[in-house]
Amino acid sequence: MNKVERKILLNPGPSTTTDTVKYAQVVPDICPREKEFGEVMASLGRDLVKIVHGGDDYAAVLFCGSGTICIDIALNSLLDKDKKALVVQNGSYSERACEVLRAYGMPHIELKQPIDTTPDLAAIEEALRKNDDIGYIYMTHHETGSGLLNPIREVGALAHRYGAFFITDTTSSYAMIPINVYEDNVDFCMASAQKGIMGMTGLSYVIGRKDIIERSKDFPVRSYYCNLYMQYHYIETTGQMHFTPPVQTIYAARQALAEYFEEGEDRKWERHQRVMRAIHQGEEELGLREMLKREVQSSLVSAVRYPDDPNWDFDKIHDYCYERGFTIYPGKIEKKGTFRLCALGAIDEQDIRDFWQVFTEAVKHYGVQIPARYDD
């Protein structure tokens, strides 16, 4: 087997993958309507549920698309008529959820919260108390734009206390931060193969309670293609996705899951945290400052403020690092200059040490002051 040139991706997914996952895509041609392929998908679905410790009462519903397809599907499929959605809006991904609800013209409450700190549970509870028609609460687990980690367990408990479902976008935490759907009060979560499981792009999944999916059969159908019950029912009755699945990506995902279980939930999470400690260490050595306090961070994304240095030019630093095999990523925080360093993917602390060496060369090359200069 040839080795593929290794790139260190510090962007928030797609992430660095192993060669074994890359090559798992190279399979004999197969028609995905064959029973053999159905078995691959069925076992994949069971493994995806297992990652979040769900039992037979949870199902993984597969879709062909990027992660946003799951946001769209969960939001549009799980709201009964006469019900409203409640979105905790504290970052670019929960803002995206609101855009989806607006696009469908669905009734919703956009509960704006600060983007750099944990949301106010009392405000969420008040919204629930004032509105007795909330169908579900929607919150992003890990706001990937800033690195903010949201309290799903507490918000899930609140949703349940007021008779609402709890949907959380775990795209950038699933298979990294340990999640237990029962203990964390999660009715629905979602992810995409190119993030936590370290697979390829094009396969995404909503994982959730079968009883609610069954009930959603009678909810308004707002999309022909992006409907949760439609896909669930089709997979349950035929063992196939309704429309053409991403065949090769599914083979890669199967290999990625084998590697996930081999590494183990705790060891993998420990590795991501070790990578983030190495990221933080380099920031400290260079005097780089972050947007968020450490206590509210996910340990998966660090949003670094641009130094107030006339020689700082993100694009130039990016290109210098990129040419040497390291990809860094611009920030997603409105009007504030930040870039992101992420601990996703098949990388370890030595990769980060190598990265900091190149990054340091880059800032020196362009005459950026070390330690980094900030005017506040």
Ligand SMILES: *Cc1c(COP(=O)(O)O)cnc(C)c1O
């Ligand atoms: C990456 C990500 C998504 C999906 O983004 P796509 O570009 O559609 O794959 C959704 N939510 C969160 C929190 C993410 O990090």
